[in-house]
Amino acid sequence: LVVTGQLDRESEPQYILKAEARDQPTKGHQLFSVTDVIVTLEDINDNPPQCITEHSSLKVPEDMPLGTVLTFLDASDPDLGPAGEVKYILVDDVHGTFRVDPMTGALSLEKELDFERRAGYNLSFWASDSGRPLARRTLCHVEVLVMDVNENLHSPHFSSFVYQGQVQENSPAGTQVMVVTAQDDDSGLDGELQYFLRAGTGLEAFSINQDTGTGGEVHGEAGPGGQ
Template sequence: VEITLQDINDNPPVFPTDMLDLTVEENIGDGSKIMQLTAMDADEGANALVTYTIISGADDSFHVDPESGDLIATKRLDRERRSKYSLLVRADDGLQSSDMRINITVSDVNDHIPKFSKPVYSFDIPEDATPGSLVAAILATDDDSGINGEITYTVSEDDEEGMFFLNPVTGVFNLTRALDYEAQQYYILTIRAEDGGGQFATIRVYFNILDINDNPPVFSMTSYSTSLMENLAPGSAILNFSVTDADDGRPLLIF
């Protein structure tokens, strides 16, 4: 007596795990393969043929090939737009099915350069500002995350005299030496903002030194003498003084 047992579909497809965590770099192209889904079915023949589908969470960003189980990105991923996805995928043999949760984290790629808050910076500083005082601040931001979004500020050039200290983290300028409007009326610095991935931007920063009345009038001579005629008419000029003032503008001189 020969007895042949016929298979019935009494076993569901089984994923190797109920939950899977994946990390995928942003900017992968449309059509890029993320992974291959694999579910085992203990049945035989047609009862073991498994098809794969995404039940939820794809947000039009992912597609799964129903036969091969290839999970494919359908558009370029952008971490700054969305950083996490939670997909519920299903393996189905026509009668029974099982589900698996796939948590996808989109990792950052350094695809943004730092951006300054203004196209140019200009600051006015009185010439009597105290060395060490805070005189200016700039700001740059970066849309990347982590180290790729961390910005370091440096003075690229033009500060040979070392008049200013730029905090590399905060972007704050402190005065390091005394200013003198009569010696120099302005300073122009080139500032570089660089992120942790090497992307950078530069900008010009203008410091305008404001004059204060810190210089006394100076006579051209230390003493003056003249001779007068006794019949000199009232209102006649008897002496011409020459006085200069190193400060800016036209200060009122009172004798």
């Protein structure tokens, strides 16, 4: 019995054949006997690990506590024994910001994230089997997107301590008197401004639109960082 075709244990681990032996009589009927032949393929390390998701992405808020498991890196290897056991190794540790457990693939956070400093990380890791004499490995990727958390650290500030303007006493309603500008150094919603008239004389004679800063007798408009 010899091999005449390509064998692959992962697709066909065992073959069951029927073998027949026949005599060659010079006279009379030919006699024969049949037996089963079972061929089991032995595994070799012919498959590298395969990334379950070749390129995956996850979103992580910047205030995620240290030590949190962000995801589990995952790869599969159809080989048997050590040749099918996958270990995980980060190609670069991004200054120690992340850590991966080589046995479980657990990707955890080791250093604080800061959206303003860095909004994302493209991580690469080796998924390697333990085959002998030669181990096989595959390079996989995961993208970590840092999500901004509104910290609201900065108070709005006006570009001038005092605004002065003049308007004629017979001006109709809606006349613009001046532009009031303020800024807020926070990002996102924390940096969007609204305007209000909250104290002073003549509140019944003047108004300001809290969202756009327009309308009534006074027009207020946000500068960079606000609206």
